[in-house]
Amino acid sequence: MEEGPWRARTRYRSSRNARSPSVWRPRGAGCATHFRRPLERPFTAEERARVTILFGGLTWKHEELIRAVFQGCDYKCERLPVPDVPAFQIGKEYGNNGQCNPTYFTVGNLVQHLQSLEKSGVPRQQILDNYVFFTAGSCGPCRFGMYEAEYRFALKNAGFDGFRVLLFHDKDGLKAASGEPGLKFTVDFGLGMLNALHAGDVMNDIIYQIRPFEVHPGEADRVFQQAMVRLSTTLRERPPFEIMQRAPQWLQRRLATRKTLRNTLNTLGKIREHQFGDVYVDTLAECREMLNAIEVDRTKVKPIVKITGEFWAQTTEGDGNFNMFAFLEREGAQVLVEPIATWVAYLLYQGKAHAKAKWPVTRPHQYPKWWELKKHFANQMPLRKKLALIGVGETLWYYFYHRVIRHLGGITHPLAPQAELAELAHPFYNQYARGGEGHLEVGKNIYYTVHHLCHMVLALKPFGCMPSSQSDGVQSAVINKFRDMIFLPIETSGEGEVNAHSRVQMALGDAKAKAKAEFEEALRSTGKRLEDIKDYVAAHPELRRPFYHVPHRPSVAGTAAQFILHVSDRMDASHRFWRRSRVTGITVPESA
Ligand code: SF4
Numbered sequence: 075m076e077e078g079p080w081r082a083r084t085r086y087r088s089s090r091n092a093r094s095p096s097v098w099r100p101r102g103a104g105c106a107t108h109f110r111r112p113l114e115r116p117f118t119a120e121e122r123a124r125v126t127i128l129f130g131g132l133t134w135k136h137e138e139l140i141r142a143v144f145q146g147c148d149y150k151c152e153r154l155p156v157p158d159v160p161a162f163q164i165g166k167e168y169g170n171n172g173q174c175n176p177t178y179f180t181v182g183n184l185v186q187h188l189q190s191l192e193k194s195g196v197p198r199q200q201i202l203d204n205y206v207f208f209t210a211g212s213c214g215p216c217r218f219g220m221y222e223a224e225y226r227f228a229l230k231n232a233g234f235d236g237f238r239v240l241l242f243h244d245k246d247g248l249k250a251a252s253g254e255p256g257l258k259f260t261v262d263f264g265l266g267m268l269n270a271l272h273a274g275d276v277m278n279d280i281i282y283q284i285r286p287f288e289v290h291p292g293e294a295d296r297v298f299q300q301a302m303v304r305l306s307t308t309l310r311e312r313p314p315f316e317i318m319q320r321a322p323q324w325l326q327r328r329l330a331t332r333k334t335l336r337n338t339l340n341t342l343g344k345i346r347e348h349q350f351g352d353v354y355v356d357t358l359a360e361c362r363e364m365l366n367a368i369e370v371d372r373t374k375v376k377p378i379v380k381i382t383g384e385f386w387a388q389t390t391e392g393d394g395n396f397n398m399f400a401f402l403e404r405e406g407a408q409v410l411v412e413p414i415a416t417w418v419a420y421l422l423y424q425g426k427a428h429a430k431a432k433w434p435v436t437r438p439h440q441y442p443k444w445w446e447l448k449k450h451f452a453n454q455m456p457l458r459k460k461l462a463l464i465g466v467g468e469t470l471w472y473y474f475y476h477r478v479i480r481h482l483g484g485i486t487h488p489l490a491p492q493a494e495l496a497e498l499a500h501p502f503y504n505q506y507a508r509g510g511e512g513h514l515e516v517g518k519n520i521y522y523t524v525h526h527l528c529h530m531v532l533a534l535k536p537f538g539c540m541p542s543s544q545s546d547g548v549q550s551a552v553i554n555k556f557r558d559m560i561f562l563p564i565e566t567s568g569e570g571e572v573n574a575h576s577r578v579q580m581a582l583g584d585a586k587a588k589a590k591a592e593f594e595e596a597l598r599s600t601g602k603r604l605e606d607i608k609d610y611v612a613a614h615p616e617l618r619r620p621f622y623h624v625p626h627r628p629s630v631a632g633t634a635a636q637f638i639l640h641v642s643d644r645m646d647a648s649h650r651f652w653r654r655s656r657v658t659g660i661t662v663p664e665s666a
Contacts, residue, residue: 112226114238117206117256122149125256127240128187129208130154131180133391135281135302136274136414142306143266149257156392157183162568164189168228174217175536175567176386179394180209181228188234202236208257211241216509216540261341262314265348272478273305273358275413279486280365282399284620286408287370287633294368301361308357315347316340349474358481365483366621372637373608375593376408377585380528382518384510384535384542387566388412395534396571398564398578402532405582408633410528412518415475416489420514422468423492424505429460431506483621490521498524502548510541516552523559526631529592530560530585532578537567560584589632596635600642607641617641 117125127149130137137153144151157179165182184207191201207225212218222241229237240257257263277298285294317340318326329336348354379402381388387395389412399409437457442449472489479486495517496505503513515533522528533549535542546563553559562581564574597604611617624633624640 115236117238117240119256119258121256124150124204126150126152126205127208127257128152128154128184128205130157130183131176131209131386132389132414133274133278135278136271138302138306139270139274139309140267142310143263143270146266146310146312147260147263154183154187156390156394158393159568161186162393164232165228166568168231169224170227172538173220173224174539176384176394177217177221177224178568179390180221180386181225184225185228185232185234188229188237189232198233202234202238206238206240206256208240208242218510261344262348265344266309268474269348269354269478270309271414271418272475273309273482275415275475276478276482276486277302277305277361278411279413280482280620282403282409282411283485283633284365284368284370286376286403286406287372287374287620289369289371289618297364297368301364304364305357305361308353312351312353315343315351317343349477355481358478362481362483362621366619368620369618370620371611371618372624373604373611373634375589375632375634376406377529377582377589378410378527378631378633379407379582379585380410380518380522380531381412381534382511382515382531383533383563384539385417387534387536387539389414393568393571395566396564396574398532398534398574401575401578402582405579406586407582410487410522413475413489415471416514417511418471419468419489419492420495420512422464422471423496424508424512425464426461426468427496427505429457429464433457484623485621487527490518495521502552503545507541507544510539511545512541513545515542515545516548519549519552519559519561520556523556523561526629529588529631530562530581532581533561533563534566535563537565539565560588589635592630592632593635593638596630596632596639600638602642602645604638607638607645610641610645614644 127144129140129151130153132140134153134156141151141153161182162175162179163182164185165178165180167182168185169178169181188201188205191205192198209221209225211222222239225239229235229239281294281298284298288294317329317336320343321329321339329339381399391397391399399411402409437453439446439449439453442453476488479488496513498520499505499513499517503516505513507513515535519531519533522531533542533545535546542563549561549563553561560581562578564577566574597607600607616622624636627636627639630636630639
């Protein structure tokens with residue numbers, strides 16, 4: 075007789091250990107085995123001279139500087155090309171269904187690169203042995219947690235089973251996926267990466283601020299390339315600080331037998347050298363001078379478009395976001411890019427906020443009496459320690475980032491304050507809802523609008539991105555509250571570029587009108603003709619330099635409007651000066 079489902083279930087349950095979870099399985103399905111992360115060949119220290127580390131996914135500016143740091147620490151390292159549509163299609167072909175498109179773009183890009191190596195004559199086994207992929211990993215909560223498994227799955231399907239994927243995980247530090255750490259997180263490596271990220275962010279911001287206003291087409295890109303080469307050469311070739319080489323003889327003799335003191339002084343010396351040393355500071359000054367030689371005309375009226383959205387889609391500069399930055403510039407906009415530093419600041423801020431929120435349940439003593447001081451102390455100490463440590467990290471992160479801004483001309487936008495972003499977003503998006511950019515998309519949209527820092531906000535997010543879809547869900551409520559906001563969300567994918575560009579064009583029309591009206595109002599308030607202002611600028615070469623400092627006016631967003639208001643003030647001031655300093659002529663008597 076055929077066994078019914080009830081009988082099968084009863085028979086199955088009775089055969090199981092009473093403590094195992096009560097899950098019904100069809101007859102013959104057997105016991106499921108728990109998923110274990112596949113063991114991989116370790117990337118060992120001995121392999122460093124032979125193995126090339128491949129990486130990608132950021133802007134070319136960040137990647138150039140990161141590669142320089144890897145090479146400066148004696149690693150062989152190459153950037154992957156910017157992912158394009160064929161890479162996306164390869165990713166879809168070899169990957170699982172229903173993944174986020176950054177996975178398809180990045181893994182497809184990797185497979186495409188490995189295939190091109192193979193086509194150029196490198197045997198497959200040699201590719202498996204001599205190359206590794208270095209990428210960021212996470213435990214979620216969105217599909218980011220599955221990226222690592224997806225990379226392996228697609229690589230296996232493409233015939234590169236056993237290709238090693240190294241993860242940078244916020245909890246584990248830099249380690250190979252299994253076994254020995256092949257990437258050593260040394261002080262030089264960590265500080266070099268810090269400089270690379272900060273300088274990459276600031277340089278990326280600078281080029282988007284200068285290029286729209288360049289007087290000679292192509293000059294900004296040409297000079298910028300030279301500055302990038304100068305910067306990356308320094309990060310690659312700067313000699314590491316070693317206390318036993320720099321200290322005087324008498325100190326070297328003393329340190330030779332004191333390991334702890336030697337290591338401490340060596341670390342402090344490295345921090346000083348990396349952050350304040352002449353080699354780095356002089357290079358920043360040299361880059362600043364090079365860029366400051368570009369001639370700009372800041373009387374051109376351009377709408378400022380603030381880019382927000384999902385991390386990868388808002389960062390990449392290729393097909394992954396429909397080449398949106400280049401398109402916006404062609405359409406006459408000034409792009410305000412998002413620095414990676416904001417993301418790190420967000421993680422630090424969230425670390426503190428979550429520690430505080432969890433404290434009522436994680437404290438060791440739940441309800442101590444008021445006189446039980448020891449228990450109060452025991453409750454407070456772990457929290458205070460954690461907050462202090464993260465607070466120190468946060469302060470240093472902001473300090474070093476803004477220091478690079480000062481050394482590179484001072485025109486880069488400072489990091490948006492995380493507490494304010496969370497506060498602005500919180501009525502619409504709970505700051506404790508993690509995943510993707512969390513509340514940042516909503517917070518930035520409001521922050522940049524209410525502070526008049528842009529004319530339009532463009533949110534770029536991959537099709538089907540879980541946290542970004544949540545943000546979009548509440549953005550309509552946000553727009554209803556802030557009526558003058560121009561906000562456009564664009565879902566990126568491997569296709570649909572024309573459609574996306576035409577939607578952006580429409581919203582940009584409104585932003586252009588807003589920027590033009592603001593400029594005309596500013597000009598009217600000066601009481602001057604634009605030609606007179608332009609003549610004054612022509613007569614004062616410093617006003618045609620990109621790093622000339624224009625003070626920010628709180629209620630004006632546009633670069634051109636800010637600029638003419640400032641020039642007008644200067645014209646008035648010099649007019650007053652000449653009036654005051656004019657010597658009264660001596661009246662000559664007629665009889666003389
Ligand atoms: S943030 Fe969005 S696109 Fe990125 S991994 Fe998560 S769900 Fe995917």
